[in-house]
Amino acid sequence: MLVQRLGAPSDFDPLLERVRDARVVMIGESTHGSYDYYRLREQLTRRLIAECGFSFVAVEGDWPDCDRVHRSVTAAPGGAPDPQTALEHFERWPTWMWANAEVARFCRWLRAWNLEQPEGGRAGFHGLDVYSLWESMQAIFDYLGEEDPTSLEAAQDAYRCFEPYGKRVEEYGAASRFVSARCEEEVVRLLARTREQAMSDGPDRFSAWQNAEVVAGAERYYRAMVAGGPDSWNIRDTHMQDTLDRLLQRYGPDARGIVWAHNTHVGDARATDMAADGMVNIGQLARERHGDDAVALIGFGTYRGTVIAAPRWGSPSEAMVVPPAREGSVERRLHELMPERAVLVFGGDDQPDWVTETADHRAIGVVYDPSFESWGNYVPTRLGERYDALIWCDETTALHPLAVPAVPGEMETYPAGV
Structure with a gap:
């Protein structure tokens, strides 16, 4: 040692x-x-x-939030000139994990x-986590509406399946324990449509594919979470590792x-x-x-x-x-x-x-x-x-959060809050 x-x-x-x-x-x-x-x-x-x-x-962190930061730090089209502006859009509690002065300083560098x-x-900045079901769904709509309208139907079917539960997706998880109707088929269809062309059409299509992977991971995560035990944790960490592996593949054979x-x-x-x-x-x-x-x-x-x-x-x-x-x-x-x-x-x-x-x-x-x-x-x-x-x-010593208003997040993670 x-x-x-x-x-x-x-x-x-x-x-x-x-x-x-x-x-x-x-x-x-x-x-x-x-x-x-x-x-x-x-x-x-x-x-x-x-x-x-x-x-x-x-x-x-969440893919859609971090994608705004990525666009800023890589000076991609539409990216904010100051990365702190992108960090200030982090709204999901706990915002301070990434919306803080320390991360802002790094992203400016x-x-x-x-x-x-x-x-x-150029070095990117990406999110690995699984929580952003609704934000990822909206990002898919935005992308398909401009680039691939023929695939909108699959996204709309997935959205309609979750819609009765509002943005309290843990209610979907609870309901799926007692009724046979689940959103798996709709999500799998959405994932298949976005995956088909993801690696052949640049970063925007890759981001749409990743957002579809988030929707699929979130669907599994919330169903497992209401049952308790380690399954939801394992789904989450496996999703994060799968995302990391997709990024390594996307950046190329020498990526690190x-x-x-x-x-x-x-x-x-x-x-x-x-x-x-x-x-x-x-x-x-x-x-x-x-x-x-x-x-x-x-x-x-x-x-x-x-x-x-x-x-x-x-x-x-x-x-x-x-x-x-x-x-x-x-x-x-x-x-x-x-x-x-x-x-x-x-x-x-x-x-x-x-x-x-x-x-x-x-x-x-x-x-x-x-x-x-x-x-x-x-x-x-x-x-x-x-x-x-x-x-x-x-x-x-304690870090320095940005002044960002937080919206309620999901149910508490297992084990608590990590």
């Missing part, structure tokens, strides 16, 4: 040397609301793009960097991708208690599909600080105090052993016991109650198997 104190972007050199040849680099976070995570992740991502030629960033590159070599998502998605589920519960995640799926040598998984951890989160699902966000990590946790051990900021690169024969043994590892979602620290908010983890590297911040 290698430990490097962090102070400047150049201190990422040992980590960069480890991951520079990977096809996929996934960079996690143990909260969705820590400034330090976003800032350090940005520094590492800049170097991966500028020095190693990575092709795109794919985040735990990415646009400036891209403007110095040929159009075919960077993923931003929570540790719970990025760190290999097989090195946690998630495996015993029948859950998979994108870190595990990427290793299985592309091979361990082609995938680098990087986690984050902190001992204490402040974080942006919400006390209840759908409620306004606020800055909360993250108390010192509990006894026996990964974070307590790193607090005792490590500098204030460091990067730990795992591997080799000299790994200490605390890297290979199981210990609790903090995981804070968009919903957070610090009083649960004595029994919740942690995932049992074998650190050196879950990640290839971990970025350590002994104390973190």
